[in-house]
Structures are given as structure tokens and as C-alpha cells.
Amino acid sequence: MIQAMEAERPAPAAEGAVPAVEVRGLSKTYNGGVLALDDVDAVFPQGALTSLLGPSGCGKTTLLKIVAGLLPASEGEVRVMGRAVDGPGPERAFVFQDFAxxxxxxxxxxxxxxxxxxxxxxxxxxxxxxxxxxxxxxxxxxxxxxxxxxxxxxxxxxxxxxxxxxADVLLMDEPFSAVDEQTRRKFQEDLLRLRGVERKTFIVVTHSIEEAVYLSDRIILLSPGPGRVARIVEPEIDRTLSPEAIRRDPHYLETVEDIWQGLRDFVE
Amino acid sequence: MRLFGVRLPMMSSLILWCVLWEVAGRLDLVFLLPPFSAVLVAMTEIVPTAGFLRATWLTLGCFALGMALAVLVGVPLGVLMGRSRAADRLLGLWVNLFLSAPLSALVPILMILFGLGTTTIVATVFLFAVWIITLDTQAGVRSVAPSLLEMARTYGAGRVALYRRVILPAALPEILAGVRLGVIRGVKGVVIGQLLVSIVGYGALFELYSRSFLMEEFWALTILLFAFALVLADLVGRLEKRVEFYAGAR
Amino acid sequence: MAARTARAAHAGVGAAGRRLRKDGTLAWQAASVLAVMLAWEIAGRIPINYAFPPFLAVLRAFVEMVLDGSLVRAFLVTLVPLVLGVLFSTVVGVGAGVLMGLRRGVEWVAAPVFIVLQAAPVAAIIPLVTFVYGIGLAAKTVAVILLALPVIALNAYKAVRNVNPSLVAMCRSFLGTRRQTVQKVILPDASPVIFAGLRLGVGAGFVGVILAELLITPTGVGDLITYHRSVANYAEMYATILTIVVVSALCLNGLQRIEARLFRPERREGT
Missing domain, CATH: 1.10.8 (Helicase, Ruva Protein; domain 3)
Incomplete structure (x- = not known):
């Protein structure tokens, strides 16, 4: 099992008093009784890029769609800039896996x-x-x-x-999964650059550990069946390095390995 | 098909068939089949006559009105069936029944309900064309990508905007395919309606020509009708091609 | 234009058929039928038109016509040319269609004729058929063939042309002869679409035989309709028309079930 050893890290500097998105006690049961999310608490700080990472079936896309207001929650609430929401709103924008x-x-x-x-x-x-x-x-x-x-x-x-x-919050549902690997890397670099310019809050769903570590200030690891928050990791990658240097950085590689060791329990 | 290294277009063999027709007509091989050239001559003779022009206007009018009604009814009905499961289950049975039923058997009912005139012919065109338009619209609406609908919702689309800017444009290729098939069926409807009513329009002309054994005129009229049907279907097909690029894209 | 016409024509009707099966939960269909019967009864009682009898009157007429044998006799007369015409169209149509699909030369010569016949209002020629073949069985059979043959031939043609090319390549890479390719890959892969074409052909055959009987040869079901109309027995007339529509629907539905059983094992549940 994974220990929540890194959950006590200090918050990133960009975080304001109010988190951009806050999820409290969220559960989702689909018609037919399948429990997709079970009592999920999560905080998405302002100006940070947070990844939702986990194997398929962990409810990461469900969580993102509830935050977007596309799916109703069965229990719990979503707060955006401190206000409870139960539908789409102009302060959130969605980027679709199949582009839409x-x-x-x-x-x-x-x-x-x-x-x-x-x-x-x-x-x-x-x-x-x-x-x-x-x-x-x-x-x-x-x-x-x-x-x-x-x-x-x-x-x-x-x-x-x-x-x-x-919008203040950009919600991205596996935005790079339908593009080829080369494009994907370029896109990731561009997203990082964009983050520096735009000062928006990003929530990115991904199933790629490398992508999550490379991009994120904060990674929320979800465990499957039903989806729960397993662990929160803050990679603290030195963004002043070049992309190539980051991918060779021992700290980056260690973090990837660490997350993989935790996740493989769910996959096997 | 290639002949001596030259690529022959698909429909060019129809010329060959016309030549064969001419030969068969000249040799009197087939009963009631005058030479093709005689039919062409008859065509130039009947087209300017007042009776033919009157029949043409009547036919075109009935066809246009019946098609317009079929589109006005079929598209909304198809959208309803595509969006509402209940409507689909209640109406699907009937749409499918009429889609493949021998509708010509229903024309006698139209004749006693609407009389032996243009109303019956309009109703026949409508009856023949509406079901395929409904069904294709329904299929088109149903195949709109779910992510497009979600996208519209996340950006705050209202009901009207959702239909006008997303659902209807997304279903347009299928709707146009339905209209094209509806046009082909509608032309059959306008001909069958007139043949059965047989006292107005082309129906009366056909009756006259076949009773008086005016075979050149009969075939001339038939060819004109066939050509009309093909040209019309081709026109809608061209329109369809303009939106086809995105029908295949999803 | 031509190939697209044929393809879309099939796609439209084929999609229709598939939906009939998938959504057809029996309860909904029964409710839907009951609702229409009720609406018909009410509309007939008002009445919305002197020539629009209530549903129950039509039902009574139907029972009477079954009991006195006139309906059964008429159907027997009508079904003979239908069966003959469809059989002929099946043999000739499938043969011609497969040949058109396999050989470019045959395609060039024959396909346009079938395409024209399918898209054009062939009904116009039916009156002429009488002059050639009289008003008997032969004329009606020819009418059926005129409508059914193009549909069947074009579907078979399209089925062969749209055979999965990687299957054909597979067969060739394992050194299959042309004959083996046709027998063991092309025809089996094309058979679902060919069969769907037969179903559409039967539907067209119904139209053809009814048209022939209404237009030219006063026998069978068409004659029954014309007769009852002429003596203003509207309930009998409606009963006859309803029966032919239902019979054709049941026929096509039955063929569709056979089709699903033969070719689509994944959708067999619920049949």
C-alpha cells in the first residue's frame, strides 16, 4: 500500500487563501448501483496545475466531469472559488479527450x-x-x-x-491521449509555458505517470474500484531546467518510480 | 472499365444501350418498342405542347409541395425520435412499417379521402417521402458525438442554441441523405399517384398515349421522367457532398 | 453519383430494419399499436371523413372477409406472381450482381441500367407491360421483376465490391487461387449484404404486384381494393389494404429475423 508520506508538504507559493476548486465528501453512484467515487476530498489550489492520476476505472474522468458540472454528484459538494456549484459555469472551461x-x-x-x-x-x-x-x-x-x-x-x-x-479553471480530460508521442511531448512543453503566462488553475486527467510528474505542481493519485484518493504527491520539479534536463533529472525519475511502485498494486 | 487504354466513365455504357435500343426498334425485335431516334423526335414534339407544359407544372407543383411537407414533418419528427427514447419507441414501429410497406396500396385510400385531384398526388408524394427523411434524421441526431453535446453544455448553450448550433448541423449529412432518398421516393410517388388518379397531369398523358398506342410519345415521356428523377437525386447528392467531409470525420 | 445512390439507399433501409429489432420491446410496441387503434376508432366515430370508417368496423369487415374466403383467395392469387418474380429476381439478380462486382467489363455494361431502374419511377412502364404480356400472371410477374431485380442486383454488386480487402489480400498471400478467393472469402463475406438485398427485393416485389393489380390486371388483392372502393364498401377496402400492409411487414420482419440468425450471432439475443 501507499503511505501518505508526502501529504504534509507545504502548499505551493501560488496558492491563495481560497482554493480554486474544492471537493468535499464527493461520492458518485451510476444508475445500476456502480460506485465510481467514494467520499473523495480534494483541493485544487489557485494557479497550480493539478493532475488526477490513476489506472482506468479509478473514476478520474468522472471526478473531472462532476467538477465541470457535466455529471451530478450523488453526495458531497464542489466549490469553485468558494461557491458551491451544481452545473457548468463560465469560470470553468473544459478541454475534451476527443477535442469535440x-x-x-x-x-x-x-x-x-x-x-x-x-x-x-x-x-x-x-x-x-x-x-x-x-x-x-x-x-x-x-x-x-x-x-x-x-x-x-x-x-x-x-x-x-x-x-x-x-475561465479561471481549465479542466482537461486526457488532453494528449489522442495525439502521437512526438506531438504529445511538444504539447506538454507548450502547456508548461502557457501555465507560466496565463496564471490559470489547471486540472488535468491523465493515465501517464511521466506526464503527471513532468507537468504537475500537485498529483492526486486515485485508487480504483471505487475511486478514492490514495495519495497526494507534489513533485517539485525545477522548471528552470530545459525539458531534456528535466526528463534526465534524478529527482524526476525517482518520483516517477515512486509513483509507479505505488500504482502497480492496483494494476496487478 | 478501360477500352483500348481509354478509361470509360461509369454511365457511358448507357449510350451503348441506346444504340441497342435503336437497332432493336428498327428491326422491330421487341413489341411496342419504337427506335430510340423516333422517341427522341417525339420528345421534341411533345415538350412544347400546351398539354405537356400544363402537366409538367402540375407535376412539379405537387412534387414540390409534397416534398416540402415531408421535410417539414419528417425532420422535426426525426429530431424528436432521436432525442427522446419514449417517442422513438412509440413511433419507431410505425415509421419502420411505412418505410417498407407497399405504400401504393394506400393510394386508393388517399383517393377517396382527398378526391381525384392534385391533393391526392401531393399526399402521395408526402406519404412516399416522409418516412425515410424521419428515419435518417433520427439516425443523424442519435449519432451526434456525446462530447459535442457536453462541450455545448460546458460553454453554457441554451436549448435553442444546442439544437441550432450543434445538433442540427451535426446531423445535417444524414438529414440530407434522407432528403435525397426522399426525393427518389417522392418522384416515384408523384408518378404512381398520377398513374392511379390518371385524369390529371402526366397520368392523363400516359393514359392517352398508351390507349392510343402512341408508343414514341409514351417512351419520350418515360425517359423525361427518368431523367428528371436522376437529375434531381444527383442535385441533392451534390449538396450532400459539400457536407460529406464531416460525416466521415466522426 | 450512381454508386452513392445505391449505397445510401441500402444504408437507409438497412438502418431502419436494425432499429426495428433493437428498440422493439414488446410492451412499448403493444402500447403504441393500441394507441393508434384507439385514435383510429375515435377519428372514425366522429367521423373525420365519410370515407373513414372506425377501426372496429374495419376489423369486422376483415373477419367477414376471412370467413367468406374472399380475402384468402385474393391473397393466393397475388402471392403467386410475387413468389415467381422474387425467385427469378433472386437467381438473375444475385448472379448479375456478383458478376458486376467481380468483373469490370460486366460492371460497365450492366450497372448503369440497374442504377437507372432503381432510381427512376419504373411504375410508369407497368401499364405497357399489359400490352405485351396480357393481363394474366405473366404481366404481374414482370411487374414484380421490374421492381425487385434492380434492388437485388445492386445489393449483390455492392456487397462484392465492398468485401474486406485485407481478407482478399490474406487469401492471396496464402496462395489462394482466384476461384478459391471468390468461393471461400468473397462470397461468404458478401453474403449478409446480398441477403439484405433479397429482403429489400421482396419489399419492392410487394409494391410491384400491388401496383400491377391496381393499374392493369383486375385480380387478387388489388382487385379487391378497387372493387370495394367502387361500391363504397370502405370498411372492406380498408381491411384489405391493412392486411396487405401487415402481411408485407410480417414477411419482411421474418426475413430480417432469418438474416439476424444466419449472419449476426452477436445480436441473436432477444429474437
Whole structure:
């Protein structure tokens, strides 16, 4: 079993008085009686990137969708900036595993779609969308359609759409799982850079230990059947190093190994 | 198909068949089959006549009205069935029944309910076209990616926006496929309706030509109708192609 | 345009059939049928139209017509050309379709004809059939073939053309001859779609025989409909039409069950 040996670490400097998202006593039972989450408590500090990590069936996507307001909780509550929520809200934006782009709309309209649904005038929302498209490195593709883009580029459009609505919290459901390995690494680096610029709160669901350690300020490990918080890890990677150096950093490798040793109990 | 190294387009063999028709007609091989060239001559003769033009306008009017009704009823019904499980279970049985039933057997009912006139023909077109439009719309609405619906919700889409900006555009390829098949069925409907009513439009012309053994005119009218059906289906098919790129993408 | 027309035509109807089976919990269907019967009865009692009898009157007419034998006799007359026409269309259609799928030359010559016949309102030619074949069995059989043959042939053609190419490549890589490839891979892989085409062909055959009887040859079910209409026996007329619609639906449903049993073991539960 995993000991909660690192749970007592001091909070990261970016954390404010109120956590961006707070989950208290959350349980989720699906129709048919399957218990997916059992009494989960979790805190997602402001400005931090927190990963939800665990094997399939640990309820990490369920937890993210409850935070997003896409699924109702069976018990417990979700607080966003201190306020209890029970549905989607403008302060949270979701990035989908399969991108969820409108295939009939251009990159520009897709990136602006969140604002379009909020009734923002066309000129204004397109200006915001153009800015975010440039920010994710897709400048020049505004007039193209999703089917003309690679998987990695499509997910960048999904990210631009989430950035365009200027939400405080970005919820990402396995955002890199449908793109190839090379794109994935580049994307991870870009996400780190973006984090530095945007000062938003990120919650990322992933099943990749390396990805979680590489990206996160804080990793919430979930154990499966039913999903519970098993352990919280704060990797404290030195972000001033180059990506290559981080991946060779003994501390990084140790943390990955440590998490793997804990997780293999669930997999076997 | 290649002949002497030249790629022949698919439908080009129809020319060969027309030549065969001409030969068979000239040699009088098949009963009631005049040479193809004679049919073409008859076509140029009947097209400008007042009777033909009147019948054409009547047919086009009935067809357009019946199709419009079929789309106006079929698409909302299909959306309802695609979104509501209860509606699907209650109505699915009937939609499927009428989809494959011999609808021409129902035309006599339409004739006594709506009389021997244009109303019956409009109703026939509607009856023939509406079910496939309903069914394809339902299939299209049902196949909208769940993540698109979730995406719309997370960005705060209201009910109207959800349908107008996500569900209907996403189902458009299937809806258009349904309309195209509906057009093909509707053309059959307008012809069968007129043949059975047989006192208006092309039905009356067919009756006249076949009773008087005017075979050139009969075949000319048949070819025109066939061509009309194919051209119409092709037009909707082209429209469909413009949205096809994203039907395959999901 | 042509190939797409055929493909979509099949996809639409095929999808319809599949849904009928999947969603068809018996209770819902019974409730739905009862609701329609009730609505019909009420609409007939009002009445919404002098020529719209209530459901119970139609039911009574149906029972009477079964008892006096007229309905059964009419159906026997109608089913003979239907069966003959469908049998002929099956043999010729499947043969032609498979050949079109296997040989480019045959495809080029024959496929466009079937495509035109499937998309065009062939009903227009049916009156002419009478002049050639009289008003008997032959004319009705020809009408059935005119409608059923293109559907069956095009489905068989499409089935062969859409055979999984990696299966064909597999057979060739294990040094299978052309004959073996066709016999052991192409035909088995194509058979579900070919069979679905037969089902659609039977549906088209029903349309053909009814049209022929309504338009040209006053015999069988079509004659029964025309006769009762002419003497204003509306309940009898509705009963006849309802019966032919239900018989064709049951027929197609039965074929669909056979299809599921033969080719789709994964969906066998609940049949």
C-alpha cells in the first residue's frame, strides 16, 4: 500500500487563501448501483496545475466531469472559488479527450464557439479567438477546418477555445491521449509555458505517470474500484531546467518510480 | 472499365444501350418498342405542347409541395425520435412499417379521402417521402458525438442554441441523405399517384398515349421522367457532398 | 453519383430494419399499436371523413372477409406472381450482381441500367407491360421483376465490391487461387449484404404486384381494393389494404429475423 508520506508538504507559493476548486465528501453512484467515487476530498489550489492520476476505472474522468458540472454528484459538494456549484459555469472551461470540435466550422469559429454561445458580438469574439489561436501556436490556420488538421493541432484548437472564454479553471480530460508521442511531448512543453503566462488553475486527467510528474505542481493519485484518493504527491520539479534536463533529472525519475511502485498494486 | 487504354466513365455504357435500343426498334425485335431516334423526335414534339407544359407544372407543383411537407414533418419528427427514447419507441414501429410497406396500396385510400385531384398526388408524394427523411434524421441526431453535446453544455448553450448550433448541423449529412432518398421516393410517388388518379397531369398523358398506342410519345415521356428523377437525386447528392467531409470525420 | 445512390439507399433501409429489432420491446410496441387503434376508432366515430370508417368496423369487415374466403383467395392469387418474380429476381439478380462486382467489363455494361431502374419511377412502364404480356400472371410477374431485380442486383454488386480487402489480400498471400478467393472469402463475406438485398427485393416485389393489380390486371388483392372502393364498401377496402400492409411487414420482419440468425450471432439475443 501507499503511505501518505508526502501529504504534509507545504502548499505551493501560488496558492491563495481560497482554493480554486474544492471537493468535499464527493461520492458518485451510476444508475445500476456502480460506485465510481467514494467520499473523495480534494483541493485544487489557485494557479497550480493539478493532475488526477490513476489506472482506468479509478473514476478520474468522472471526478473531472462532476467538477465541470457535466455529471451530478450523488453526495458531497464542489466549490469553485468558494461557491458551491451544481452545473457548468463560465469560470470553468473544459478541454475534451476527443477535442469535440464542430466539424463544419473553421478553426476560428471553433475557437470562438464558447464566446458565441455566450452571445459575445462577432468582432469581439473573433478578436479574442485570434489571440488565443496565436497563443497556442496555430496562427495562420484560422480559415481551415478540423479535418484538415492533425490530431495535435485539433487539440490546440480545443485549448484555444477554452482559453478564449477566459475561465479561471481549465479542466482537461486526457488532453494528449489522442495525439502521437512526438506531438504529445511538444504539447506538454507548450502547456508548461502557457501555465507560466496565463496564471490559470489547471486540472488535468491523465493515465501517464511521466506526464503527471513532468507537468504537475500537485498529483492526486486515485485508487480504483471505487475511486478514492490514495495519495497526494507534489513533485517539485525545477522548471528552470530545459525539458531534456528535466526528463534526465534524478529527482524526476525517482518520483516517477515512486509513483509507479505505488500504482502497480492496483494494476496487478 | 478501360477500352483500348481509354478509361470509360461509369454511365457511358448507357449510350451503348441506346444504340441497342435503336437497332432493336428498327428491326422491330421487341413489341411496342419504337427506335430510340423516333422517341427522341417525339420528345421534341411533345415538350412544347400546351398539354405537356400544363402537366409538367402540375407535376412539379405537387412534387414540390409534397416534398416540402415531408421535410417539414419528417425532420422535426426525426429530431424528436432521436432525442427522446419514449417517442422513438412509440413511433419507431410505425415509421419502420411505412418505410417498407407497399405504400401504393394506400393510394386508393388517399383517393377517396382527398378526391381525384392534385391533393391526392401531393399526399402521395408526402406519404412516399416522409418516412425515410424521419428515419435518417433520427439516425443523424442519435449519432451526434456525446462530447459535442457536453462541450455545448460546458460553454453554457441554451436549448435553442444546442439544437441550432450543434445538433442540427451535426446531423445535417444524414438529414440530407434522407432528403435525397426522399426525393427518389417522392418522384416515384408523384408518378404512381398520377398513374392511379390518371385524369390529371402526366397520368392523363400516359393514359392517352398508351390507349392510343402512341408508343414514341409514351417512351419520350418515360425517359423525361427518368431523367428528371436522376437529375434531381444527383442535385441533392451534390449538396450532400459539400457536407460529406464531416460525416466521415466522426 | 450512381454508386452513392445505391449505397445510401441500402444504408437507409438497412438502418431502419436494425432499429426495428433493437428498440422493439414488446410492451412499448403493444402500447403504441393500441394507441393508434384507439385514435383510429375515435377519428372514425366522429367521423373525420365519410370515407373513414372506425377501426372496429374495419376489423369486422376483415373477419367477414376471412370467413367468406374472399380475402384468402385474393391473397393466393397475388402471392403467386410475387413468389415467381422474387425467385427469378433472386437467381438473375444475385448472379448479375456478383458478376458486376467481380468483373469490370460486366460492371460497365450492366450497372448503369440497374442504377437507372432503381432510381427512376419504373411504375410508369407497368401499364405497357399489359400490352405485351396480357393481363394474366405473366404481366404481374414482370411487374414484380421490374421492381425487385434492380434492388437485388445492386445489393449483390455492392456487397462484392465492398468485401474486406485485407481478407482478399490474406487469401492471396496464402496462395489462394482466384476461384478459391471468390468461393471461400468473397462470397461468404458478401453474403449478409446480398441477403439484405433479397429482403429489400421482396419489399419492392410487394409494391410491384400491388401496383400491377391496381393499374392493369383486375385480380387478387388489388382487385379487391378497387372493387370495394367502387361500391363504397370502405370498411372492406380498408381491411384489405391493412392486411396487405401487415402481411408485407410480417414477411419482411421474418426475413430480417432469418438474416439476424444466419449472419449476426452477436445480436441473436432477444429474437
Amino acid at each position: 470540435l464542430l466539424p463544419w466550422a473553421t478553426v476560428l469559429r471553433n475557437a470562438a464557439f464558447g464566446l458565441e454561445l455566450r452571445g459575445v458580438p462577432e468582432a469581439e469574439r473573433e478578436a479574442a479567438a485570434r489571440r488565443c489561436i496565436a497563443e497556442v501556436g496555430l496562427a495562420g490556420t484560422e480559415g481551415r477546418y478540423p479535418h484538415e488538421l492533425s490530431g495535435g493541432m485539433r487539440q490546440r484548437v480545443g485549448l484555444a477555445r477554452a482559453l478564449a472564454v477566459d
